[in-house]
Amino acid sequence: MTARAYCDCHVNIWNEEHVLPLYTEQLARVRAGAMAPKSDADTLHAEMAHVEKAIVFALRYGDSIGIESDDETTAAAVAKYPEKFVGFAYVDPRRADCMELLVHAVEDLKLKGVKFGPIYNGVALSDPRLVPVYEYLQKNNIPLTMHMGTTFARNAPIDMGRPLHVEPIAQKYPDLVMVMAHMGHPWYEECIVVSRKQPNVFCEISALSYRPWQYYNILIAAQEYRITDKIFFGTDFPFARVDESVDGLLTINDQVEGTRLPRVSEETMQRILESNPFTHWWHGDNPLA
Template sequence: MNLLFDCHTHLVEPHHISGHFLADAKKAWGESFRLSSTPEEHRKANEGCTGAIVLALDAPAVGFNVPNEWVAQYTAENPTRLFGFASVDPNRDSPERLLEAAVKELHLKGLKLAPIYQDFHPLDRICYPLYAKAQELKLPIMWHQGTSFVHKGPLEKSRPVYLDPVARSFPDLKMIIAHMGHPWMGETISVVRKNPNVFTDISALASRPWQMYNALVEAVEYGIEDKLLFGTDFPFFTVERTVESLRNINLAVDGTNLPRVPERVIEKILHKNTPELLGLV
């Protein structure tokens, strides 16, 4: 049975991006940079999957603003396949109330946080009521806890290890560390291993096969293969490209004595009931 579920996708149109994010994206990828994932494009890209998590983003600090309402309107079309995650900037007044409204009024199913884009430290005590509300409402949190090309993004607030105290303070709170926390994959693996409700996804690693290979080998060595989730970071990467990169992960070490990523691990990533694992259904 096909259980391929994309746990990391974006619904975003060009007008959702401005300021530092847009300027730095053009520096990184050229002046022709244009980010687009309309409902029609997202629907088509996800045809081969059983469903997807669709992320909002409330990041005025860098100019990346995808409204909760827009994500909610789209995911409401197919609520058994599409799971919208709200985003609330912890710097806003009473962010926990905004989150509760996004759940009760918009029927969103999770929370997206990104310290490097929202400019907050995960261990700042002002954030703890937001985490408590997410745990109370049984909402998983998707964290962008890793690097970015955005010049003003604070790397010192984006280390995966800072999520360990959060996980210990809120043991029933399910959390996903996106992109295996690259380039700090070892930190991510350490946090995931010791905290039962923390997971990580492989999204955005399709263009870095050597990085993904090393991360997956380390994940196997530390015994977290059951907590690795499939994700693409669409529209940055597609399902097809991510699956191909994953299935070809061992090509770089063919003919060497370097360890291989076991086929069982690849198949587990591709055939995992992620909605059930995260408590979305």
């Protein structure tokens, strides 16, 4: 695979000391053999060799997945590989110092966006603890990427991953760019219709290529609802790799060869691969400045 002018908008970073026993205990419900042993800065840089830019963020999923990283890890990776990485902060609204950490991440560490997993932290998007987060992000032109969709973790309330919950927040904060990761699987139709209705809501296809039938139906629905211009490329590394994510998209129609089923168009595939969040997720400012 040769270098392409596309961005991986969903890359997880952690060091070995951030991995808790709970993580290994739950891997049976993740793809067998698909997990990279590491997801530190050097590992990510090698994996992203054929990606122009990678948006990276730490996870604070200690009590659900078993990964408890921090924004300093993200900032250190950006400092080491500034030509490759763009860092996002992580917010956990359960913490009393949530806003203090967020302000530090943005104003001191110079991280350019925010990641939040409502299903992983057990905090609904409508929770009042998130109000100062939304207000700060909207005021400071900072996009919010959210894990929307299900997960394998037992301690993760499924309903909090439903994309329908994004719409009221998008309406209340119309200048806050919100990005639904994983197309909200398996509720991808909710993700698609919310994104179509709300100008400030986008979505991305990370970690979908290894469920090809679901992935095919997602992309067909996105074409029919005409939202393919709001879908961005991502991997969710280390849960999926760059090459398999690209190949999974480009070969999505193989499974329907010989049938009369509709095809994912070449235009859709190329539009996703060439998507550039830096021209859509921020309001005019250059996030790389």
